[in-house]
Amino acid sequence: MVADHLRPAADLVAALPPSPAVWCTGLRKRYRGRHAVDDVSFQVGRGEVVGLLGPNGAGKTTVIKMLLGLVHPDSGEAMLLGGRSGDPAARARVGYLPELFRYQPWLTAYEVLTLHMRLAGISLTERDRRDGLARVGLGERAGDRVGGFSKGMQQRLGLAVALVAAPELVVLDEPTSALDPVGRADVRDIVLSLKERGVAVLLNSHLIGEVERVCDRVVILDRGRVAASGSLAELLGQRELRLHLTGLTPPAESRLAETGVVEREGDWFTVALPADDDGVLVPDLVRDLAALDVRVHAVEPARISLEARLLGILRAGEGGAQ
Numbered sequence: 001m002v003a004d005h006l007r008p009a010a011d012l013v014a015a016l017p018p019s020p021a022v023w024c025t026g027l028r029k030r031y032r033g034r035h036a037v038d039d040v041s042f043q044v045g046r047g048e049v050v051g052l053l054g055p056n057g058a059g060k061t062t063v064i065k066m067l068l069g070l071v072h073p074d075s076g077e078a079m080l081l082g083g084r085s086g087d088p089a090a091r092a093r094v095g096y097l098p099e100l101f102r103y104q105p106w107l108t109a110y111e112v113l114t115l116h117m118r119l120a121g122i123s124l125t126e127r128d129r130r131d132g133l134a135r136v137g138l139g140e141r142a143g144d145r146v147g148g149f150s151k152g153m154q155q156r157l158g159l160a161v162a163l164v165a166a167p168e169l170v171v172l173d174e175p176t177s178a179l180d181p182v183g184r185a186d187v188r189d190i191v192l193s194l195k196e197r198g199v200a201v202l203l204n205s206h207l208i209g210e211v212e213r214v215c216d217r218v219v220i221l222d223r224g225r226v227a228a229s230g231s232l233a234e235l236l237g238q239r240e241l242r243l244h245l246t247g248l249t250p251p252a253e254s255r256l257a258e259t260g261v262v263e264r265e266g267d268w269f270t271v272a273l274p275a276d277d278d279g280v281l282v283p284d285l286v287r288d289l290a291a292l293d294v295r296v297h298a299v300e301p302a303r304i305s306l307e308a309r310l311l312g313i314l315r316a317g318e319g320g321a322q
């Protein structure tokens, strides 16, 4: 109950937008005199999927552990879902798949999930628990002992455990490192369905293509520092369109130039698309070119890949390293 004289303030607070799923500022951690993490700040909004990228030893896992209150930062602050990072009430609403983990090999997958359900202080029906295992492709293996599981199956079980308590934030540290292509696609679908339900996801993965497919934003760490961060559009720049055309006439060339700056290499044309593409720009262009008797052999989107961008950022960092 809120006392009457405090009600206006409580109403004001209730009307504020929800706190970010992750908020951290100035995180620092040194091991044996070396900075593992050096002044890292970023946010993950509610329902946002953010990728943490960087080379081996960049500090990604250490950042994740500091966010979750598993490693104490030397300085800086972190909050999860509006609570202090170590606060059990905030942690209870977070699902975590650690990079390295082992479950009790003598338990079955169903028993592991049940154990974690109890640890999370929640109660799920047997059906819900079986659905939880089926969601990660372990529906048929619920009664099998974890000791006989392959690495990929253990990782799938880890994901089921991370999701067991219907978290508002899911932190996945290398969730697909042991998975086959089908398993990776499953994880991608799970991440996208979490996002649809408004669950925020922080994803640490070396599989850049995967990050590019599911993440709204990325934070790139290099030697403990944030080397770059932003939405994919911000990091990858303008979208382009590549067209293979023959039979181009001056009116068709003018029509092409209306769309954006055009570069030509033989019969291939690259057009820079404007940022405010409303979705009809490309079909309208193709329709008009065809109406002008141009033969349209290919139309493909083009943009620098996240992998190329990441390598560029990391190599530029090496050049500037002290």
Ligand SMILES: Nc1ncnc2c1ncn2[C@@H]1O[C@H](COP(=O)(O)OP(=O)(O)OP(=O)(O)O)[C@@H](O)[C@H]1O
Residues within 6 Å of the ligand: 031, 032, 035, 036, 054, 055, 056, 057, 058, 059, 060, 061, 062, 063
């Ligand atoms: N407990 C520890 N004791 C000593 N050094 C540590 C410890 N944990 C991490 N480090 C060091 O901190 C740095 C960052 O490690 P971290 O595991 O956070 O990197 P990462 O980006 O997750 O790497 P990877 O992609 O290889 O998993 C490394 O130099 C690592 O050796």
